[in-house]
Amino acid sequence: MNIALFGYGKMGKMIEQIALNRNHKIVAKIDLDTTEINFSDIDVAIDFSMPSAAFDNIKQCMENNIPVICGTTGWLKDYDNAVQICKENNGAFIYASNFSLGVNLFFELNSYLAKMMGNLKQYQVSMEEIHHTQKLDAPSGTAITLAEGIIKETDYSDWKLDTAKANEIPITAKRIADTPGTHTVSYNSEVDGIEIIHTAHNREGFALGAVVAAEWILGKNGVFSMKDVLNLS
Numbered sequence: 001m002n003i004a005l006f007g008y009g010k011m012g013k014m015i016e017q018i019a020l021n022r023n024h025k026i027v028a029k030i031d032l033d034t035t036e037i038n039f040s041d042i043d044v045a046i047d048f049s050m051p052s053a054a055f056d057n058i059k060q061c062m063e064n065n066i067p068v069i070c071g072t073t074g075w076l077k078d079y080d081n082a083v084q085i086c087k088e089n090n091g092a093f094i095y096a097s098n099f100s101l102g103v104n105l106f107f108e109l110n111s112y113l114a115k116m117m118g119n120l121k122q123y124q125v126s127m128e129e130i131h132h133t134q135k136l137d138a139p140s141g142t143a144i145t146l147a148e149g150i151i152k153e154t155d156y157s158d159w160k161l162d163t164a165k166a167n168e169i170p171i172t173a174k175r176i177a178d179t180p181g182t183h184t185v186s187y188n189s190e191v192d193g194i195e196i197i198h199t200a201h202n203r204e205g206f207a208l209g210a211v212v213a214a215e216w217i218l219g220k221n222g223v224f225s226m227k228d229v230l231n232l233s
């Protein structure tokens with residue numbers, strides 16, 4: 001499969017290694033200094049760029065009939081627009097706030113726990129995410145997906161960074177050098193606490209998931225998620 005990498009930073013480089021090991025070809029590395037893109041030999045685009053760049057990259061690929069796997073976070077105000085452009089072009093698109101198998105299992109666990117906690121009003125939920133100091137967005141895309149999973153199953157109506165009202169989920173974002181990504185969901189009552197934690201030890205899981213998603217999407221049309229790729233409930 002011929003892959004174009006949009007964003008050749010920490011994730012772009014990790015994806016390149018994994019894609020080459022799985023016998024794919026990297027036919028384009030698009031970054032800030034790229035002036036022209038030849039779309040003719042690209043089978044699939046994988047975007048791990050920047051919040052301010054992702055939507056334009058996705059749009060450009062869709063208009064050139066290239067399926068897109070997007071892992072960039074912090075651009076979701078434009079998500080519905082991206083879905084619309086995908087539909088108009090009969091394209092194929094996956095955005096995931098986190099492509100790792102472990103986090104996608106963690107999303108399922110989070111929903112299951114939230115469903116159980118929904119009626120237990122003595123417990124208050126909170127969340128913490130920790131990432132490296134170069135991260136541009138806060139809270140992380142993964143934390144937002146976790147919060148959305150809780151909101152779906154409980155009476156919480158929204159999430160807020162730091163200070164939250166009674167019906168909102170407070171999210172704390174910490175930035176510590178060299179931390180690939182740690183997410184903790186906590187439920188606390190007067191008498192006890194329950195915590196679930198996912199810790200990424202490195203970036204390989206994210207990168208492998210993105211390449212697997214790119215392999216999966218070839219030949220398909222539509223807007224999908226990692227649930228479809230991993231065949232989760």
Ligand SMILES: NC(=O)C1=CN([C@@H]2O[C@H](COP(=O)(O)OP(=O)(O)OC[C@H]3O[C@@H](n4cnc5c(N)ncnc54)[C@H](O)[C@@H]3O)[C@@H](O)[C@H]2O)C=CC1
Pocket residue numbers: 006007008009010011012030031032048049050051053057070071072073074096097098099100134206
């Ligand atoms: N969904 C997931 O599983 C994961 C998502 N991420 C997200 O992926 C994104 C990238 O992460 P990193 O690689 O760690 O960041 P990074 O800063 O190391 O790399 C980003 C690269 O994008 C480039 N870039 C800037 N503007 C661009 C444009 N218009 N077109 C193409 N490239 C452009 C930058 O020059 C840089 O080389 C972030 O939004 C991060 O939150 C990171 C890890 C996992």
Ligand SMILES: O=C(O)C1=N[C@H](C(=O)O)C[C@H](O)C1
Pocket residue numbers: 073097098131132135136139140141142143180181182
């Ligand atoms: O910026 C990162 O590094 C990461 N970003 C994603 C997010 O915002 O959730 C995924 C992962 O946690 C690493």
